Amino acid sequence: MRTEAKVGLGLLLTPLLLWLSLLIFIPHVDMFIVSLQERIGVGKYQTSLANYLTFFQEPLYLWTFLRTAVMSILATLMTLLIAFPVSYYIAKMVKGRLQSALFLMCLVPFWVSELVRTFGWMILLRETGIFSNLLQFVGLADGPVEMLYNDGAIMLGLVYTSMLFMVVPLVTTLESLPDEVIEAGYDLGGSGLSVLREIIIPHAMPGIVSGCIVVFMLSLGNYLTPTMLGGKESLWFTELIYSQFIVRFNWELGSAFGFMLLILSSAIVWGMLKLTGQSLEKTMG
Amino acid sequence: MTPDLECSALTKRFGDTTAVENVSFQVPPGSFFSILGPSGCGKTTIMRMIAGFLEPSEGDIRIKGKSVLNVAPNKRPVNMVFQHLALFPMMNIAENIGYGLRRQGMDKTQIGRKVDEALDRIGLPGIGSRKVDELSGGQKQRVAIARCMVLEPDVLLLDEPLGALDLKLRERMKVELKSLQAAFDTTFVYITHDQSEALVMSDNIAVMNNGQFEQMGSGQDLYYRPESAFVAGFVGDTNRWQGKVTRKEGDAIELVTENGLTLRGATHGRDLSDGQQADVFVRPEAIRIAHDAADLAHFDNRISGRVTSLLFNGAASRILVGSEDGREEIEVNLPQSGEFSSIAKGDAVHIGWASDQGNCFKAGGN
Numbered sequence: 001m002r003t004e005a006k007v008g009l010g011l012l013l014t015p016l017l018l019w020l021s022l023l024i025f026i027p028h029v030d031m032f033i034v035s036l037q038e039r040i041g042v043g044k045y046q047t048s049l050a051n052y053l054t055f056f057q058e059p060l061y062l063w064t065f066l067r068t069a070v071m072s073i074l075a076t077l078m079t080l081l082i083a084f085p086v087s088y089y090i091a092k093m094v095k096g097r098l099q100s101a102l103f104l105m106c107l108v109p110f111w112v113s114e115l116v117r118t119f120g121w122m123i124l125l126r127e128t129g130i131f132s133n134l135l136q137f138v139g140l141a142d143g144p145v146e147m148l149y150n151d152g153a154i155m156l157g158l159v160y161t162s163m164l165f166m167v168v169p170l171v172t173t174l175e176s177l178p179d180e181v182i183e184a185g186y187d188l189g190g191s192g193l194s195v196l197r198e199i200i201i202p203h204a205m206p207g208i209v210s211g212c213i214v215v216f217m218l219s220l221g222n223y224l225t226p227t228m229l230g231g232k233e234s235l236w237f238t239e240l241i242y243s244q245f246i247v248r249f250n251w252e253l254g255s256a257f258g259f260m261l262l263i264l265s266s267a268i269v270w271g272m273l274k275l276t277g278q279s280l281e282k283t284m285g
Numbered sequence: 286m287t288p289d290l291e292c293s294a295l296t297k298r299f300g301d302t303t304a305v306e307n308v309s310f311q312v313p314p315g316s317f318f319s320i321l322g323p324s325g326c327g328k329t330t331i332m333r334m335i336a337g338f339l340e341p342s343e344g345d346i347r348i349k350g351k352s353v354l355n356v357a358p359n360k361r362p363v364n365m366v367f368q369h370l371a372l373f374p375m376m377n378i379a380e381n382i383g384y385g386l387r388r389q390g391m392d393k394t395q396i397g398r399k400v401d402e403a404l405d406r407i408g409l410p411g412i413g414s415r416k417v418d419e420l421s422g423g424q425k426q427r428v429a430i431a432r433c434m435v436l437e438p439d440v441l442l443l444d445e446p447l448g449a450l451d452l453k454l455r456e457r458m459k460v461e462l463k464s465l466q467a468a469f470d471t472t473f474v475y476i477t478h479d480q481s482e483a484l485v486m487s488d489n490i491a492v493m494n495n496g497q498f499e500q501m502g503s504g505q506d507l508y509y510r511p512e513s514a515f516v517a518g519f520v521g522d523t524n525r526w527q528g529k530v531t532r533k534e535g536d537a538i539e540l541v542t543e544n545g546l547t548l549r550g551a552t553h554g555r556d557l558s559d560g561q562q563a564d565v566f567v568r569p570e571a572i573r574i575a576h577d578a579a580d581l582a583h584f585d586n587r588i589s590g591r592v593t594s595l596l597f598n599g600a601a602s603r604i605l606v607g608s609e610d611g612r613e614e615i616e617v618n619l620p621q622s623g624e625f626s627s628i629a630k631g632d633a634v635h636i637g638w639a640s641d642q643g644n645c646f647k648a649g650g651n
Binding site for chain 2: 178180181183184185186187188189190191194198199202203
């Protein structure tokens with residue numbers, strides 16, 4: 001019986017283990033090995049930390065790296081600020097059909113591919129786009145206005161793309177807060193702000209943190225939005241990795257970049273959890 | 286003396302439905318007032334209007350003589366113990382109790398002292414640093430009351446707070462709530478659908494049905510002198526028959542039930558005349574039971590029959606007696622003397638009761 005149970009468990013775990021080892025573990029090990037190779041001649045390699053050294057010695061790489069991190073954090077915070085009232089409204093202020101309808105409306109944009117959605121923003125923001133024409137028509141601008149290809153456009157795209165991934169965990173945690181508890185907060189003398197600070201936000205913390213982690217990871221690893229909305233000079237770290245692999249054909253440096261990105265995202269997520277006093281089990285469980 | 290809480294002509298409409306209709310009452314200081322009614326009768330709506338979560342459509346609410354209609358919930362001198370208690374799970378017990386004091390801007394040492402005092406008062410000293418989910422149901426109950434009482438409200442509202450507890454604990458909490466009320470000497474307004482909670486704890490009870498107060502009075506008033514068929518049927522257990530009035534002499538009437546049983550009852554001054562349909566209510570404990578018909582000669586309602594069922598429940602044991610002609614079934618309390626402890630299903634018994642124990646109301650009510 002015990003051996004049978006073990007076999008059963010093994011069989012059930014097989015798909016997961018295959019997934020983890022083939023798609024996550026093996027490629028990473030391989031990438032790590034590649035990142036430690038230094039080309040010393042045609043087809044000749046030696047093991048060294050040279051690729052990582054290049055990363056730290058070249059200001060452009062470091063700058064792009066920091067810029068990506070800061071902008072992703074900013075995008076995450078902006079998503080949180082916009083999504084929190086929206087989620088609170090959906091979870092607590094409306095009931096029944098309207099609630100499902102609003103929730104569905106948050107979901108609808110995700111039925112089309114990210115590429116199409118980003119093109120949508122380009123149609124709105126470009127020089128000959130709708131906003132530009134509107135501004136000229138109203139008389140607020142004399143000539144065509146280019147709103148694409150800047151950091152603002154990237155930020156807009158990132159926040160828009162991530163919204164759903166913040167709204168879903170927030171709505172779920174806010175819905176689990178009984179109305180009674182909020183009312184008790186008011187009944188005992190709390191003002192709107194103190195109820196928000198002492199009751200609603202502490203209760204929603206696991207949702208806030210898990211939403212932030214997902215949004216941050218998505219922004220950090222996003223390639224399409226910064227490239228399309230930010231243009232050639234958008235300087236997103238994923239673009240650097242892409243160009244090392246595909247344009248420069250320098251897999252060794254690209255792998256080292258990839259690893260730096262992994263370390264960066266892990267470090268920031270860990271720091272965020274420590275800062276908010278949450279643990280991964282609490283936010284994901 | 287100004288009443289602690291006074292509602293006058295309070296009305297609340299939601300669209301076309303009227304949840305509360307023209308309700309007026311006064312609660313004197315330091316008393317325990319209950320609103321008793323079936324679910325959906327509007328009692329929670331009254332409570333939420335007093336707490337300030339709902340705006341009345343008409344009427345006024347005065348606390349210690351001052352109208353609170355334009356006062357926000359967080360500024361009203363009333364606090365509420367919620368149905369599911371609504372303790373803040375993100376805070377420990379001391380923080381829960383101190384929440385309202387922190388909102389008042391009291392300094393930390395004073396809050397600490399007040400919280401300790403409150404914990405002593407509810408008999409749970411030293412649990413301040415525990416988490417909410419580490420407490421038992423009864424302890425949470427007491428913490429929820431302490432959390433309100435540290436704010437020294439003029440009126441404490443309790444919204445069926447015993448509903449979630451198991452039976453044994455509920456019985457104990459009834460006594461405990463009453464003594465907490467005496468200890469804090471605060472006006473309690475309690476709403477419940479459980480008549481025994483209301484009867485045990487309250488100084489005054491209002492029975493509510495369909496958005497209106499049916500009757501207001503002490504527990505004894507409601508139990509022994511119900512003013513409407515609804516109150517007679519809702520408060521306490523009772524036998525109930527419907528029949529046609531065949532004779533009326535002053536207060537005493539005679540009626541014949543649909544199944545042909547003749548009963549005598551009293552109108553207690555209510556308007557009822559010959560030929561009208563009437564409801565008659567007789568409490569199971571008002572009915573005497575005897576082995577010999579002669580023992581019941583002084584009662585004007587006498588029925589002979591057989592025990593159709595024995596409902597043993599310790600001191601509150603009952604039997605169901607089917608009348609000889611099999612027309613009606615009557616619930617009768619067994620005397621606690623043990624005289625009938627050996628009674629069994631199928632035994633022949635005689636039962637009887639005085640006509641003034643049969644409360645009659647015009648039919649068509651509830």
